[in-house]
Amino acid sequence: xxxxxxxxxxxxxxxxxxxxxxxxxxxxxxxxxxxxxxxxxxxxxxxxxxxxxxxxxxxxxxxxxxxxxxxxxxxxxxxxxxxxxxxxxxxxxxxxxxxxxxxxxxxxxxxxxxxxxxxxxxxxxxxxxxxxxxxxxxxxxxxxxxxxxxxxxxxxxxxxxxxxxxxxxxxxxxxxxxxxxxxxxxxxxxxxxxxxxxxxxxxxxxxxxxxxx
Amino acid sequence: xxxxxxxxxxxxxxxxxxxxxxxxxxxxxxxxxxxxxxxxxxxxxxxxxxxxxxxxxxxxxxxxxxxxxxxxxxxxxxxxxxxxxxxxxxxxxxxxxxxxxxxxxxxxxxxxxxxxxxxxxxxxxxxxxxxxxxxxxxxxxxxxxxxxxxxxxxxxxxxxxxxxxxxxxxxxxxxxxxxxxxxxxxxxxxxxxxxxxxxxxxxxxxxxxxxxx
Amino acid sequence: xxxxxxxxxxxxxxxxxxxxxxxxxxxxxxxxxxxxxxxxxxxxxxxxxxxxxxxxxxxxxxxxxxxxxxxxxxxxxxxxxxxxxxxxxxxxxxxxxxxxxxxxxxxxxxxxxxxxxxxxxxxxxxxxxxxxxxxxxxxxxxxxxxxxxxxxxxxxxxxxxxxxxxxxxxxxxxxxxxxxxxxxxxxxxxxxxxxxxxxxxxxxxxxxxxxxxxxxxxxxxxxxxxxxxxxxxxxxxxxxxxxxxx
Amino acid sequence: xxxxxxxxxxxxxxxxxxxxxxxxxxxxxxxxxxxxxxxxxxxxxxxxxxxxxxxxxxxxxxxxxxxxxxxxxxxxxxxxxxxxxxxxxxxxxxxxxxxxxxxxxxxxxxxxxxxxxxxxxxxxxxxxxxxxxxxxxxxxxxxxxxxxxxxxxxxxxxxxxxxxxxxxxxxxxxxxxxxxxxxxxxxxxxxxxxxxxxxxxxxxxxxxxxxxxxxxxxxxxxxxxxxxxxxxxxxxxxxxxxxxxx
Numbered sequence: 001x002x003x004x005x006x007x008x009x010x011x012x013x014x015x016x017x018x019x020x021x022x023x024x025x026x027x028x029x030x031x032x033x034x035x036x037x038x039x040x041x042x043x044x045x046x047x048x049x050x051x052x053x054x055x056x057x058x059x060x061x062x063x064x065x066x067x068x069x070x071x072x073x074x075x076x077x078x079x080x081x082x083x084x085x086x087x088x089x090x091x092x093x094x095x096x097x098x099x100x101x102x103x104x105x106x107x108x109x110x111x112x113x114x115x116x117x118x119x120x121x122x123x124x125x126x127x128x129x130x131x132x133x134x135x136x137x138x139x140x141x142x143x144x145x146x147x148x149x150x151x152x153x154x155x156x157x158x159x160x161x162x163x164x165x166x167x168x169x170x171x172x173x174x175x176x177x178x179x180x181x182x183x184x185x186x187x188x189x190x191x192x193x194x195x196x197x198x199x200x201x202x203x204x205x206x207x208x209x210x211x212x213x
Numbered sequence: 214x215x216x217x218x219x220x221x222x223x224x225x226x227x228x229x230x231x232x233x234x235x236x237x238x239x240x241x242x243x244x245x246x247x248x249x250x251x252x253x254x255x256x257x258x259x260x261x262x263x264x265x266x267x268x269x270x271x272x273x274x275x276x277x278x279x280x281x282x283x284x285x286x287x288x289x290x291x292x293x294x295x296x297x298x299x300x301x302x303x304x305x306x307x308x309x310x311x312x313x314x315x316x317x318x319x320x321x322x323x324x325x326x327x328x329x330x331x332x333x334x335x336x337x338x339x340x341x342x343x344x345x346x347x348x349x350x351x352x353x354x355x356x357x358x359x360x361x362x363x364x365x366x367x368x369x370x371x372x373x374x375x376x377x378x379x380x381x382x383x384x385x386x387x388x389x390x391x392x393x394x395x396x397x398x399x400x401x402x403x404x405x406x407x408x409x410x411x412x413x414x415x416x417x418x419x420x421x422x423x424x425x426x
Numbered sequence: 427x428x429x430x431x432x433x434x435x436x437x438x439x440x441x442x443x444x445x446x447x448x449x450x451x452x453x454x455x456x457x458x459x460x461x462x463x464x465x466x467x468x469x470x471x472x473x474x475x476x477x478x479x480x481x482x483x484x485x486x487x488x489x490x491x492x493x494x495x496x497x498x499x500x501x502x503x504x505x506x507x508x509x510x511x512x513x514x515x516x517x518x519x520x521x522x523x524x525x526x527x528x529x530x531x532x533x534x535x536x537x538x539x540x541x542x543x544x545x546x547x548x549x550x551x552x553x554x555x556x557x558x559x560x561x562x563x564x565x566x567x568x569x570x571x572x573x574x575x576x577x578x579x580x581x582x583x584x585x586x587x588x589x590x591x592x593x594x595x596x597x598x599x600x601x602x603x604x605x606x607x608x609x610x611x612x613x614x615x616x617x618x619x620x621x622x623x624x625x626x627x628x629x630x631x632x633x634x635x636x637x638x639x640x641x642x643x644x645x646x647x648x649x650x651x652x653x654x655x656x657x658x659x660x661x662x663x664x665x666x667x668x669x670x671x672x
Numbered sequence: 673x674x675x676x677x678x679x680x681x682x683x684x685x686x687x688x689x690x691x692x693x694x695x696x697x698x699x700x701x702x703x704x705x706x707x708x709x710x711x712x713x714x715x716x717x718x719x720x721x722x723x724x725x726x727x728x729x730x731x732x733x734x735x736x737x738x739x740x741x742x743x744x745x746x747x748x749x750x751x752x753x754x755x756x757x758x759x760x761x762x763x764x765x766x767x768x769x770x771x772x773x774x775x776x777x778x779x780x781x782x783x784x785x786x787x788x789x790x791x792x793x794x795x796x797x798x799x800x801x802x803x804x805x806x807x808x809x810x811x812x813x814x815x816x817x818x819x820x821x822x823x824x825x826x827x828x829x830x831x832x833x834x835x836x837x838x839x840x841x842x843x844x845x846x847x848x849x850x851x852x853x854x855x856x857x858x859x860x861x862x863x864x865x866x867x868x869x870x871x872x873x874x875x876x877x878x879x880x881x882x883x884x885x886x887x888x889x890x891x892x893x894x895x896x897x898x899x900x901x902x903x904x905x906x907x908x909x910x911x912x913x914x915x916x917x918x
Contacts (some may be wrong), residue, residue: 022430024647029760046647050784051701051857054645055600067703067910068841068853074702074733076912081635082600084642085853087860087889088701089550089792092785093618096551096803099647120810125773126757127781130727134785134805138551168808235676237893242514259893263538264455264611267891268846280457280664281595281607287456287487289666294881295846297888298607300614300643301455302546302796305539306864309557309797312893333564338527339511340535343481347539347559351797381562543798552789553820555801574799574829583820606886640852641887 005177005194013038015175028105029073031145050131052091055083096138103139109161112208114171114183117163136167148176155207178202189213218390218407226251228388236314242286244358245317263344265304268296309351316352322374325421327384327396330376349380361389368420391415402426432652437467440651452480453592453613461591462662463626465492475504482510483522495521505532544585549618554583590620597627600634601646617648624651683713686897698726699838699859707837708908709872711738721750728756729768741767751778790831795864800829836866843873846880847892863894870897
């Protein structure tokens, strides 16, 4: 087995197993959108997108799309029975009102404190917030999916965020290619390691202390 | 001719002539609701009710009512082509957002300053506000229809309201059985007198100074 | 594994677990949207120390239908939050008013648009907002105001509730709701503001997927329990008002 | 006397009287609801010193459609208020970003839900409100916050606009609008927040009365001007995105 661990789809698949019956789930752009492709058995999950689409399903193949229907990432998705559409203020009313059971987002960095950063890179004047700050501040749970390290091999699971944060102290679960981790204040707890990944290897690639869960 | 002046329907008819093409009009419970029975020529007026009914028409006769459809006074009204329904927050968004061209309300008292009182009687612990305070504070114009005096003959057009006010300085036109009047700070200006009503008679029944308009 | 059904067999079962001391919002405006059957079941259940949120406490018209005034008469209510603690015509007397005047029940009188916006704010996660309504009136006395762009506004807080009782025209098994005409009024706002929304539904409950997703007035994520109103006389239906109660 | 028609013959006529310095809100989210034809007409008109409100400035995908980034490139924009001043992926570069980084155009970066709520507040006469969003972030630095029931919130102000450009699926002559699926997004909020709402409509405009009043997404009282989108190639239609711009 390789020391790369899970693929992007495997990271999404593993995190999606944490969704519980009846949850309302918001999936961010990038790897998180892969969660809606995951088979999670008979559990009924309602996927919510920032643009007011409630109850969407898998992305449709080319030629079968409805151009009036996109998820938050602009992908042409399908609707499941029981879907409903609301406008943007009502959609963020759902978010801000605490009606989202979990939001799954990508990030540049996650801190052991539960802070995370995903809207602005170092040295940039501008940023891309989208719905991330509303979701991060207001969803009942914030899960993050990200590669364990940058392309240069620097850790993304860190003691403190160096980049401007999206919200503070909100992340409770992180899926990376190396496994499933939980910020616990001053360290990350290992919930599960991907096949072929040792604790020592994961610890070496983690910027904050790693603990057995 | 009698010194009673206009009937209730005539008061409503006269005030409705002031509505201009394209206005969005909210009619309060009581005499104001009679305005929607008035023929105002070819002018297109949109009647709005607090419960989110936009574009209603005359009250329907018994047997023809739709029990799902009422105006703010609970009367079973009809809908005109182009009608739309919104919920209560959007309906008061229309009001609070300044989209109502005129609100026509009943009142216990109107002051020369443009203050008026219509939600609480003297000595009562409770009151009936309904949508009156939102409408009074936020409509572009506030018109009042009321009998010129109480049943005991006391003036309702007064220098200052004795009762708790609904809003301050907002009334610009008042229709009573004696005529049409405009609050002008320290007096009421006569815009028109009902047939058979003399200036002196109207002045005698008005609590604040009366001026020729 | 099928998800738990939102459909309840009867009104009593749908509200059996509502504890004493709950904050309950009641939809409806001058008839349409009023949850008469749920209110009747709550009267029968006898739940105590309730805070009731509604536009009015009812009882101004005949035929009288189950209303908050009856809950008050039945000794079930600690407080009412509404836009009428007295009738608009001083010659009318609401059944509720005498309990309020005598101090047997508390009341918070709120302008109707502020009531609607406070409910919407609760559902939408806005804890407080400013409004021009009621500035300069007795209701603003001693309260916090703020001048914004030269105009004075009153600070108002969100009004969350434990339970919402609403009446809808149609529903599907996912809990999506449609209202007909003036039925809508406060109902969507209360459904969004409440932790538990219970709906009496006029038409037979449809399978999920029966509604055009563009034509849903309340998404099912806000609705937990549905009960179809049985035919009269078992079920209570909106009736034509005949006269005012005196 | 017939009321003046809301139907305009073409896009140029519908926006000919928009002055320099206007605040314009543009509907749309990732394609659906985006007023491509109105934006193209505004590019042709050359109106200057605009403040543009939208979720994004566009230009991240191919085929590129008329967007705020093009108005910026055309020297028409003083300021943008949006939720993305850069792309979500640092490897993408929005056409707008370089104008912003170089200081040629101002920008106010607003979280998407706060943007939606500020527009809704403007239409609904709420001058300011509190939100938990962005508390503890760089965006909250130096700004007014308030603790309510133990949680910290940020004060946000309404965002009124002069003009709204939106795209709808259907309209009637009274100006009532219906959107299809994800078209709705910001469009109803912008229509309510603007003094003048101009709508490009996909389907032939229907006579007043054609819509079920329960199924109107924006009441006609918020809509002043309607133009039907002509068939392609004259009219611009939403296209399938093929790839990201680099």
